[in-house]
Amino acid sequence: MNLFAGLSISFEPLLPAWLLILLGALSLLGLALMAWRRARGLTWRVGTLAALTLLLLDPALVREDRHPLKDVAVVVVDTSASQNVGHRKERTDAALAALKAKLSQMPDLDLRVVETGTSTAGGKGEETRAIDALTQAVADVPRRRLAGAILLTDGQVHDVPEKPESLADLGPVHTLLTGEHGEGDRRLVLVRGPSYGIVGKTVTATVRVEDLPAGKGADSALLTIRQDGQPERQVPVPVGEDVPLTITVGHGGPNLLELSVNAGPAELSMANNRTAFIVNGVRDRLRVLLVSGEPHAGERTWRDLLKADPAVDLVHFTILRSQEKSDSTPIRELSLIQFPIRELFEVKLNDFDLVIFDRYRQRNVLPMGYLANIAEYVRNGGAFLEASGPAYATPLSLYRTPLGDILPGEPTGTVTEQPYTPTLTEAGRRHPVTAGLDGYGETAPAQGNQQKAPWGRWFRQIDIVPRQGTVVMNGANNQPLVVLDRVGKGRVAQIASDHMWLWSRGFEGGGPAAELLRRLAHWLMKEPALEEDDLKAHVDGDRLVVERRSLKPDADPVEVRSPSDAVTSLPLADSPDGVARGSLEATEPGLWRVKDGDRTALAVVGALNPPELADMRTTPDRLAPLAKATGGGVFWLVDGSGAGGLPDLRRVSPGQNAAGGSWLGLRANGDYTVTGVARVPLVPAWLALLVVAALLVLGWRREGR
Template identity: 30%
Template sequence: MLELSNYNTRDLLWLGDWSLGWVIALGLLGLSVLLFSAYDLRDMRLHRRLTLLGLRASVFSLAVIMLLEPALDLKQVSRVKNHVAVLVDTSQTMSLNVAGEKQRRIDRARKALEDLRPTFEAHHEDHHFDIFTYGDTLTPTTLEAALTTEADATQADLSAALQALPDHYRGKDLGGVIVLSDGIDTGAIGRRVRRGEDLDDASKEILSSLRAPVHTLAADADAGMRDAAISRVRHDDFAFVHNSITVEVDLFFSGIEPQPVPVTLRRDGEILQSQSVQIDPEERRYTVQFEFVPRQIGKEVYTVEVPHFEDEALLENNTEHFVLRVIRDKVRVLQVVGRPSWDQRFLRQLLKRNPNVDLISFFILRTDDTPQLVPRDEMSLIPFPTDELFNSELGSFDLVIFQNFNFGPYNMARYLPAIADYVRQGGAFAMLGGDLSFASGGYARTPIESLLPVELPPAGPGQTITHSEHFSPHLTAAGDRHPITQLAFDPAQNRELWEALPQLQGTNIVTGPSEGATVLATHPTLTYGGQPMPVIAVAERGEGRVLAVTSDSTWRWGFEHLADGGTPREYQMFWNSAIRWLIQDPELKLVRLDVHADIAAPNTPIDATARVFNSDYSPAANAAGKVHVSHRPLEQRSEDTTPPQPTRTLDFQTDASGEHALDLSFEEPGIYHMEVEVEGAGGALRDENLVLVTPNVAQLRDIVPRNALLERIAEHTEGHHTLLPELNPTRLDFNPPRFVEIHQRRVVQLWDSALLFLIVLGLLAAEWSLRRRWGRL
């Protein structure tokens, strides 16, 4: 016997394999039969006609039902509980006090979460209440853990948390969402929807994808908050030296009385610029622009700040620090030529074609002693502007080239010490050969000779130059790998390329390398003191670098090589590499300290690497060195002359690749200067870098709650919004569970029944009997 009490749901099934078309056809057939019967029985009394039609309709209907094979689907089911996601905001702004109170926002959210505990228990038969915290990421947790969690996340990405829910509940039923937050969203919705605006279409699409109500419980209102904040500083990742750069500063003021507020830009503690913003009670957001010109290459720390106001909710967001990398836009080159020549022409064309070079070239065609046959204002040739170039503008050049230039006729002796100082302070200088260069140009025993990487013969009678001799310079061991003379990475191939170059013609006579110089190429036959005479030599002088090429015929490497079926590639590589080395391109330093992040948080590992190369630019394996670290507080002003305080010195030794990964992290905020020092053959090699260590307060740049945003989110999803501490848990409705679990099932076929067959026979018999009685055969 069938126990119906064992099943709690019943559904009617149709087991017959009949399409909808056939069912409609059967229905039309039955209607046709009834209409024909009604017409055939039109002469009978009404009640008799209706009785016969009813019997025939019943028989036909039962026959169709038997053809469709009805069955009863009996099931014992229980509903599967769906999920309600409870999201607790643990970002840094939740640690702030509620406006006008001493209670923190996170404490108010915790109190609401505790008040919801009975609601969770009362609905446990229909819903799983899953607790999450969110800040940087969405993190599952427990109710007890959420009641004690701290608000310290550096982001408040509510948008990402909501977008993660569909994937988290893939294949499951989400019945609702509860958000406990101050409404500040650093994610997509918060960035797109400004204060006072409605949700945009993209934000609505994110919310609609949940297909569940989102109930929002606001931890604080957006009224009564008093705060002045630098919400954002927009600047390029790098700037060009001697070129203007613009820094835009976005400001946010809440609860500040109408007044002018100064906004100050500092560079390494020194005030660079200051602007004023007039506070309007109807406006909260402002933008100011600072435009300035960086004067030196490297990293510089800048600070933007607004003053502190009484009773501000937070002071950390009144200041913003950032690091600006200053690089070269173009290499400024001063080329001074004593006489036009093929060598000068080729080098000038090379420099002019280089888009990264800003060339100023002077051809000396007349001197102050040249006779004037016409008035000065009618002459097209102006005297050489020595005072302007070497007194006022010298520091603006990255490289100075003296090419076959004799300084004597231009009364330049008094400027030579300035050129020497320019080099020792970081400038670059190159002297190229010719009959007006080196000793032939009178540079012996001058400040310029003290710069040169070669020694000059003493003044007086004697040969100082050869004019007609052709020769091919021989690379030294250092020249095999030095970037200036490295035309190929493989030393053997590099020598083959040098041997295939056209020969040079003529050279200035020098007496050997000077102290600390590196000889890259020598003359094949000329010697001095038994040693080959240098032809190409380099040296570091103070903070700057110098190059000497004793021949004025390097142009042959481009012109004659091209005529012989080659290319001017080697000529171009030589001079481009020489310029890069002279201006101290960071990629060509023998010691490099690379720091891969300019800004780091306290106690965060810093990715830094010390790289050391030999003088021939091969990796310096097992090189010992030190890293000196000094610290300067962020609050230190330019008027405070206290030098940076040394904090530590790290010893290191490079591996086989000439590298060493430094283990660095700093606890205290500030500017940390790092200098790597390695003893090389020519003395100490150094490089420096800096890291700005500052707490990550990006999430605190906008601390005013966004109660209105939470309200719009709730409205769009048909959820409930309330401002805590007011809370009515009965207003929090969730979607009922949509999924069920079947425990027992049975299908009972209703059409396969003797009783149904007898009923059909009985109806047919009754209809036949009545027709005979009423005279219808």
């Protein structure tokens, strides 16, 4: 303990400084003159002048009452995804416990512990920002009280400044590395992933497999590719080279591509062995073939609804009369152009995305062979929509043709002609084609105690018995009105009425004709957003949201796998619209997988290739310049012999070396606050005057001899 700490001498002159200087100059001039003339009593005059000067300066002993302030040390704990590799987390926990125990024994030190790498909101979890966490932790601490900082990390810190000497005022910044020496890892890098493509066309992505450190891995790897949950395919690829992948855009909307690579000879984590990207499928043009069996009031409605979409290329033919009708009109004059039957139903049938038959009945216009072609077109992946007219209940029904094999509704032979309002079935309220449609249209005002239906009425329905498929709307007497079905690789929709045009004309408030037709067309063409049995996942803020659509309530939970392969069971809450939803906090950046039986959904938290997962090897290289600039050191916990693998902890004076081969130091600043001041004059005034008088008398006597 320094006995003189807090003691100092102060001067409070009795005269202004300029006057003291003037008097001092005149006195020195007089003394110089006496010395030149060799006058007697010079020594006594000098002593008198010195005593008088001391009297005028009024010296005093000042004692400060000082209260010592504790220094602040910060421990930054890396909790990012790469810290879950191997035994890093266990080493971090052990080292943190040992640090707290040792530093708590230093009474002049305050310890602050902060974490970094846990947040994912806004993409912050994509990288480890330990320096940001450190500077925020000491933002309220004066720099003269900082003892230094210790970083518990694997070294993969991504916010070290380009000029680390700018952080020298933080005190020595030490790094304790949590991993192993000489680690190796394999990673899959998405070099280029196309964001969109034309449906039915191919796009090219580029990937690269890297074994780290370079040159110490295998020559080839096995790349697994999965598109939209379809069966996987595996491709051998060279290691360390850019590899192009050709992908066919299968449908409109998001096409999800999952890529993964097998484990390398040295593997830290499989989290960076997989990635995913989305190609948004854009349809060049939607080609629709509409065949109207006869002119009727709703024929124009179908045409107008389809032509309202500028992306639709519509080919529309209306059969005005059958060829067997007997009159004298030449066949070549029955239409402006010849009906290209062979070209449409044999040569170019597969070029159409959707075929619609509206109130068609058997005639000699389309031979049975061509109708069989349509059935085969559907089985191979085509889309077919049939809007029934009264003829569907007669022997001339399409059901009596090869198309009957793919149509879901079998006619009973009865046509109901009475007013009714279409309603959604229980399945229809959950099916994406019709879910929420009851919110469309105008609600008529109530009359008395009766609330009118929100949709206008229809007046005719062909009675059918559904052999297969899903009934989503009912009509008169609760009979099936709209039936959807899957046939082979294709899809079929059937509307058992020809009165949808009443909605389009706004009769009794109308109804969602345009929306229903739009959804029907997109469902028929396998739009992923309208799948009735689907699993989806997306990120909302810092939460992973899972949605499962099904036609029947399903209480089973889904399995959620994080980028670090941690598995969580997530329950989903069902809702009347057929979508069960659930969410959990997305604590890690990277690719999250959700599995429900055979279905798999992916969601990306942050970037597809975040810096946090790009290189997961422990390295001193990133933090070594910071340690050098601040006087700190870099240590491996696996090499430490103390508790938790720590080196020795010491306190060092400012300016001294703060790191050695087996020890690290924290600066001892010795800062304080002054709580009181006591001032004691060194020379009392009466004593000073007595001394001056004595010296004057002695000088006078010496000069008088």
